[in-house]
């Protein structure tokens with residue numbers, strides 16, 4: 001009981017440590033991978049910020065330059081000034097305090113804008129710019145979509161000789177997307193970039209194909225306020241490898257746990273089995289002692305009567321002597337069983353094979369059982385094929401096996417009154433059957449009765465003596481002859497034990 005308690009405690013401790021290790025391993029893996037993810041995201045965010053600054057700074061510089069250099073008194077020079085700047089600007093407007101474009105206050109790219117754009121600007125763009133709210137000397141940007149096209153206006157309120165005026169600069173968005181973005185978001189970069197508009201439609205870049213990739217999204221802070229820059233890790237390989245590594249880690253942890261648990265289960269099973277075997281062994285010892293004692297006391301009782309001359313007739317003396325003989329034969333068989341069994345258990349090869357005639361062995365076993373059969377009030381028929389092939393057998397062992405089967409039939413099936421023993425050829429085998437008409441054996445015990453020390457439930461409570469090694473021995477003898485043994489039985493209708501072994505010719509053939 002104490003041993004069991006200790007074993008249970010050890011198993012519990014091992015399981016608990018394994019679970020703790022698995023938990024630690026898993027949380028470490030999860031933490032490491034989330035830390036790695038966070039680092040990657042931080043790097044991507046920093047990079048996106050740098051790119052945005054890189055794109056916006058030149059735009060702001062051009063704007064500032066224009067704001068500072070335009071003189072409302074010298075507007076006829078405006079075109080030359082803008083031209084000299086060589087900046088990506090498509091139109092420049094100088095507005096008076098009434099928010100109307102001053103004469104000569106409009107310069108534009110003649111191809112994309114031209115004079116027609118001025119009216120559009122005054123009617124559509126000016127109302128959208130928050131010129132009225134602007135403090136002097138400050139600047140603002142307006143990113144607009146008009147008639148489906150994007151526009152970026154920078155504007156500033158200035159004053160000259162006490163009069164307010166406004167400068168509006170339209171950046172070349174087409175140039176930005178076509179020339180500037182590709183410079184910043186190179187295709188060879190380890191990251192993928194996209195610029196998307198408010199509704200998420202792509203303005204620049206290609207759709208991200210990597211599934212589950214971390215994506216960083218940042219707005220353009222000052223200028224292109226309707227657009228956002230999106231960055232993703234290009235290298236799906238690294239991401240997939242990281243994912244794979246996490247999966248491998250988890251699988252390894254799971255495997256280790258499974259191995260530990262199954263190891264413990266096997267250990268537990270082995271301990272249980274050993275306990276069971278020990279219990280069976282002690283049953284066996286008490287059964288065997290009991291079995292030895294009974295014939296011994298019969299022998300000593302009848303021997304004593306003969307010695308003391310307490311017999312009335314010579315016939316009675318013969319009867320007593322027969323009892324002594326019968327019991328001593330039984331005793332010898334039991335001892336044979338136990339000794340053979342013990343040798344086999346120790347792995348000693350005890351058989352000596354020689355050519356033999358199975359029919360004779362069967363007949364001898366029946367003959368040796370004559371007295372016991374008669375005492376049990378049973379008859380036994382023997383049927384042996386005349387042309388039965390010879391076999392290589394250990395004569396004594398095979399006789400003992402058949403004797404055990406007949407003995408069992410006498411012990412457990414005496415009510416059936418009859419035993420049928422037969423030996424037939426069946427293909428390459430010689431088949432010996434011992435059939436009785438007793439109570440039979442429950443189907444769930446058909447295999448177990450061949451286990452050592454096992455006794456069927458039905459007999460355990462009955463006063464039928466046994467050690468539980470008879471059938472185990474039969475099975476081992478059959479196996480040693482390269483054959484086997486089985487039982488067919490329907491409870492209530494008797495049992496047929498079948499022992500088979502290869503005939504000599506078949507053995508030669510398989511050997512060849």
Ligand code: ADP
Pocket residue numbers: 404408409412413436438439440441449450454455456457458459465466467468469470471472495
């Ligand atoms: P033992 O007879 O010493 O108990 P065996 O190994 O010879 O041990 O048999 C194992 C068990 O198989 C027996 O205890 C009995 O329950 C069952 N058994 C064997 N032969 C028969 C039979 N002919 N009819 C019914 N039960 C049998």
